[in-house]
Amino acid sequence: MAWYLAPSLAVLRTEVNTRWPRRDKTSDGTxxxxxxxxxxxxxxPNARESVDAWDMDKDGVDVDEVIRAFERHPSAHYWIWNRQLADKDTGWRPEPYDGDNAHTLHVHFSIKxxxxxxxxxxxxxxxxDDMNFRDGGDGEALIYRLSALVSGAATVQGGPTKGERVAIIERINSTVGRLDALAARVEALAAADAARDAQLRALLEQHEHGQLSAEAVVRRMGELLAAAGQDGA
Ligand SMILES: [Ca+2]
Structure with missing residues (x-):
């Protein structure tokens, strides 16, 4: 039967492999x-041909750190390790696990x-972990994803240094900053346009009510449009 490891778990495996390149994979499993x-x-494999569990050999990695990282991911469901099982639905509180396999050589990770x-x-x-993007909003989540894509792609060629990753993220941050400034400028221009439209409508109304001559309306309109031209310059 055709099957594949769930892409979310493939990302986890790549991160573990990148972080601990010399780790033991003897007890790994998919x-x-x-x-x-x-x-x-x-x-x-389920109906989508996806395998939604990954076993990670315990040797050459920081098991606790991987488990903590696993628990923070939205896809996570439960883990089994060293005679204990913890489930997201019970707040990740470890409970005794007495299955046939005590899971002392590998950690079992299941996603939903x-x-x-x-x-x-x-x-x-x-x-x-050390780049402080975890608690960011949407913009930072995007940066976080981009940096993972970049580091994932670079992994194939031996992996970027931490300095290179920081530089990439700084470039992305700077671009996002410029886009934010541009969006604010567009918003300000739109607001100015709306204000000018309201002023023009008010002039026409005043003219219709006989409060302003046609010449005065034309002159005021000319002034408003000239001011608008200066705004846009
Ligand atoms: Ca091992």
Whole structure:
């Protein structure tokens, strides 16, 4: 059967591999072995052919850090590690796990069984942890994603240094700053246009009510439009 590791978990695996390039992968796992296929398991491909679980060998990584990062991601569902299981639905409170496999050689990570959770490629925070973008708004979330894309692409060629990643993020930040300034300017121009339209309408009304001569209206309009020309300059 065709299958693929859920893209969100593939991002997690790439982050772990990038962060700890020499880690042991002996106990890593994705698709279920024949024993898994005999019973319901997130290691079995679902109707979308997605495998929604990933096993990470415990050696050569900071297991606690990966678990904490996992718990913060919107796709996360539950983990099993060292005779304990913690589920998002119970606030990630670890509980005793007495399954056949005590999970002492690898950590099991399951995401939610939804297309959205599978396709969510947002970073898990293992590469950008020290860059303080975690608590940002939409703009920063975008930067966060872009930096992950950039670092993910660069991983293939050996991985960018932290300095290179910081420089990339600074460039993106500066571009976002310029776009914000431009948007503010467009908004100000639109507001000025609206104010001028209102003034022109008021002049015409005054003329219709006999309060202003046609010549005066034309002269005031000329002044307003000349002022507008200066605004735009
Ligand atoms: Ca191992």
């Amino acid at each position: 698709i279920g072995d024949p024993a898994h296929q005999e019973r319901p398991s997130d290691h079995n 069984q939804t297309a959205a959770a599978e396709q969510d490629r947002r970073p898990w925070g293992l590469l950008e």
